Amino acid sequence: MKHHHDLCPAIGTVPFARDLADHGDRTAVITSDGTMTYRELAARVEATARKLGTERRLVLLAGANDPEALVVYLAALSAGHPVLLVPGGNDEALRSLTAAYDPDVVARPDDGEWVIDERRVTSAHTLHPDLALLLSTSGSTGSPKLVRLSHDNLQANAESIAMYLGIRDSDRAATTLPMHYCYGLSVINSHLLRGAGLVLTGLSVADTCFWDLFRAGRGTSFAGVPYTFDLLDRVGFDGMRLPHLRYITQAGGRLAPERVARFAERGLRDGRDLFVMYGQTEATARMAYLPPELAASRPEAIGIPVPGGSFRLDPHPDWPGRDTGELVYTGPNVMLGYAESPSDLRLGRTVEELPTGDIARRADDGLYEVIGRRSSFAKILGLRVDPQQVETMLERHGIPACCLGADDELVVAVTGDADATHIRRLVAAECGLPPSAIRVLVLTELPRLASGKPDYRAVRELTHDDTPGTRHEQAGPAAGSDPVDLCRLYAEILDRTDVTEDSSFVGLGGDSLSYVEMSLRLEETLGHLPADWHTLPIRELEPAPRPARSCRRRTVETGVVLRAVSIVLIVGSHIHLFGIKGGAHLLLAVAGFNFARFHLTSEEHRDRIRHLWRSIAGIAVPSVVWIALVRLLTDEYTIATLLLYETVVGRPDGGTPHFWFIEALLYILVAVAALLAIPAMDRLQQRFAFGFPMALMSLGLVTRYDLFGIGAHDRLPSAAVVPWLFALGWAAAKAASWRQRLIVTVAAVATVPGFFQDEPWREVLIIAGFALLVWVPSLPCPRLLSRVAGVLATGSMYIYLTHWQVFPRLEGQFAVVALLASLAFGVGYAAMATRATRWLHTVRFRAPAVRVR
Structure with a gap:
């Protein structure tokens, strides 16, 4: 030797x-x-x-x-x-x-x-x-x-x-x-x-x-x-x-x-x-x-x-x-x-x-x-994969196949009654890839060239359509959480026809209006949702193991709870059932928090701005429709109310505008959309994710304290006065360390007091809500109450819109009845508005064509 x-x-x-x-x-x-x-x-x-x-x-x-x-x-x-x-x-x-x-x-x-x-x-x-x-x-x-x-x-x-x-x-x-x-x-x-x-x-x-x-x-x-x-x-x-x-x-x-x-x-x-x-x-x-x-x-x-x-x-x-x-x-x-x-x-x-x-x-x-690229080697999730080596391995197991790299996945085309799960397991072991990066196409026969060699171009084309005789098998959740069903759920709730397993909630334009319904439906299906589920591709959403009965404990995101509690406090205080105020101002902070989560994503700049304008329309259109209907049937609202600028001109009787919160939120969102539409400003907010909203909050203190004597503070609900709360909520969402969270908390404690004259409990409510939003991601909640909180949070805007027409007609009744009726009517209007939107979408596009990749 x-x-x-x-x-x-x-x-x-x-x-x-x-x-x-x-x-x-x-x-x-x-x-x-x-x-x-x-x-x-x-x-x-x-x-x-x-x-x-x-x-x-x-x-x-x-x-x-x-x-x-x-x-x-x-x-x-x-x-x-x-x-x-x-x-x-x-x-x-x-x-x-x-x-x-x-x-x-x-x-x-x-x-x-x-x-x-x-x-x-x-x-x-x-x-x-x-x-x-x-x-x-x-x-x-x-x-x-x-x-x-x-x-x-x-x-x-x-x-x-x-x-x-x-x-x-x-x-x-x-x-x-x-x-x-x-x-x-x-x-x-x-x-x-x-x-x-x-x-x-x-x-x-x-x-x-x-x-x-x-x-x-x-x-x-x-x-x-x-x-x-x-x-x-x-x-x-x-x-x-x-x-x-x-x-x-x-x-x-x-x-x-x-x-x-x-x-x-x-x-x-x-x-x-x-x-x-x-x-x-x-x-x-x-x-x-x-x-x-x-x-x-x-x-x-x-x-x-x-x-x-x-x-x-x-x-x-x-x-x-x-x-x-x-x-x-x-x-x-x-x-x-x-x-x-x-x-x-x-x-x-x-x-x-x-x-x-x-x-x-x-x-x-x-x-x-x-x-x-000259050859067929592919880099998938950082691993260099030789599709021909995968073919050789499958052939050793008696499975003829055509394999190729496509985007960030390995496509494996096989024939007959092949067990896609078994094939995916074999390929994952061979390549070291996660199953989610392996797509199995089950074909009636493998495409061939005239020479008898595999036709890889035809296989690649099959990955982009739903040709009869082709079955797409992708790794994903099981037990009632099939990716195909999840894609249909996303398509239904978000009114989209382009949902794929690579789609995410934020990538599809999801916002705070659809977030609650989506999260609750997904949690029912999967059993548990990761904190960042709204940014994850559908393919990565997997069911949680079923816990023992004694361990079953449901939690609800703090933002959802705050939306539900705030709308109850708003309606209850208007009915004079109780005098706990501050819910609308807390909702502005939650709105800023949700804006940062759902609109400041890693998407392309143009797509993010488009989604933001779509969300603005999702607030404005149902509001104008409802106000127009009420004005048609009664004489309660003016043209200024209908066109959502009553906070600018004021009510004829000098009272507080009914929809000051919606007007303020819309004006703030429009201003932010216009600001971030400027590429330089968008780059700034990306570079200074926390500092940018804190700078806007500081700018908002000019009107919060009426530093230039413009008199905006004389009209508390004015959109010019409250942007600092929205910006502070935005900063809360971007606070990535305990020091940044502490800065947001201190800012709230320093700026909220004194905003409401002689109403310290109103200020305490807002500060306490901020603290929960910043420090406590979710709250334990019994299953029934979590569902109720989700429904109220989803319908909060619609409840705010409609409760003015409900509770006055029940003033002779017990105040609790007026509260429950107002909440129920708003939830009903939310359901009707959502169904109408989906119906219009279906009429326009015929039917959602969910493409599973």
Whole structure:
């Protein structure tokens, strides 16, 4: 048997793994269990290296973001043992690659303890002296096709990355990506090279504990694939206080240019950089980066080659044009070549440059832009997936299939009576993708070209229509919560015909008028709703496990409770059943809170403004219709009332305008819509999510305190007086830290007192409501009362509109009867108005055509 020492007497090693002790007592690793210095890490690495021995062996390592896996990885590299890095937690990949490559040593966790299983004392393979690392070409799969990387590849790419990122020994990077993924591994390598720290964790950025550890570890950077940035939007990253964060890196797939620009601009605001990067496993990790100062102005570009690397463009017949072609990379980080069996481990360098498979162009400013793809590889949720490998795997199970990447999902076309759930499970295990990213098309037969080869273009077209004989099977909730049914529910409540499983409530234009009904209907269906359900795609809404009877406890969002309580207080005080006032002013704050939640989303600017105008119409039209009907039948209202400007001209009898609240809310919303329609203002509110509404609140104090003596304060219900309450509610929704929530609370305590002369309890009610809105997301509530609260909250505007015509006609009756009748009539009008809207929508569009994707 021929071993390494027969080829070369000197064992190659990786300097950054070998020289850990040079960094002394600097902090190397931070975990939730404590810290480890470089000196301590080096000692553990040296001990493990001694156990691995001096005879080179192939070490299969189940990669994980924990100290044990890190130590084995560094020990193997420092002692010259090639590492075959596989995804930890993926038993199928572990078994598959163990069978395919017969490693000499297997390092993996077993029942919570790390074990190093020495299967033989000398290698069964011929290992080339330069071979240092083997990574899968397809992310988390068990594909036997591996990338062969050398010691020089790892060192050169780590040095290149550390150079253009400007990594300092004081930096501390969080491991937001898996160790077995070349992008995640490059973060580890480049920071160890510079003696920087690693905040080592397997937690998701969607987990609050991740951010607690990041702050405690004084994290200065983290890496993200496009899906990571989706999660950042959901968890309110823009409002987080991260005082040590210097920069964020992005790779692993294309992030939409508008999102690149948005995150870059936010970074400029908060004093941090965004590095957009481009790479492949075959280049160890990185090939290009976009200088952060260009991210906002050139977000569509991948940038320039990393230090030490270079690009050229090879002409491609399908992509003619000047400075356009297939992107080819050359540099010291280009792999040795591929391995498809153990016999390939003896090979040295078989490639000198890397054809990326991407079609690119070089712009006049010297930046490269990727504009297309030559091959069928797809990046889905940051994982590089080979659809042909998936086809091969399914064929082994006796399932003929056509697979391709489409958008952010893998499409699998099969035939006959195939079990879509079984297929999805097989593919998820093969690729490491979540089931929600796998769509199964069950066809009567697979489309073929005349040559007999699969017709992938036809399969792609089938993903966009509902051709007879095609059944779309998508992973999603079960037990009465099928995605198709959820899509129909969204279409029904939101009057939309374009609902897909990728749609979200806010993305479809949902607002506070439809939110309560939608949340209650969904909670009945799913059993529980996450706090950010209104921003989640339908496909991600899953049923909660059924709890034990003793654990069944229902909660209702505080905003819903405040709307319900406020409308009861408004009507009750008008009837003089009780004298608790302030409900309408509290509703203005809730309106600002809901405005921020439903209209200040990550959608395109134009779409957000359009949805806002639609919501404004949803308030104005039912109000005008009702007032017109009453005016037609009685003489109660004037033209000024009908046209909703009575607060401007005043009532003839000098009384308080009946609909001052609706007029004030409409004027405020129109003013905000006009303000945010200005792109510069919209960018400001995105950059200063909390500061912007607080600035508007401060501006509103001019009329709140009548600082210019315009006399607006003489008419309390005037729209000119109350905008500060709306802005404060807006700020409450954007308060992402306890300090910001405290600022909102203090602002309410400081500005509400004195607004109502000699009515301190009115002010107490408003302040207490603000405090609940800011500090208590939901309130426990019995099921029956939660349903009642939901109905009243949904119909609150309609109750406010109609109660003036109900309770005066019942003044001779018991006041409670007048209250209940007013509430019931308003709820009835709400139901009628909603049905009328849906009927008009149905007449216009015939029927909702829900397209399930």
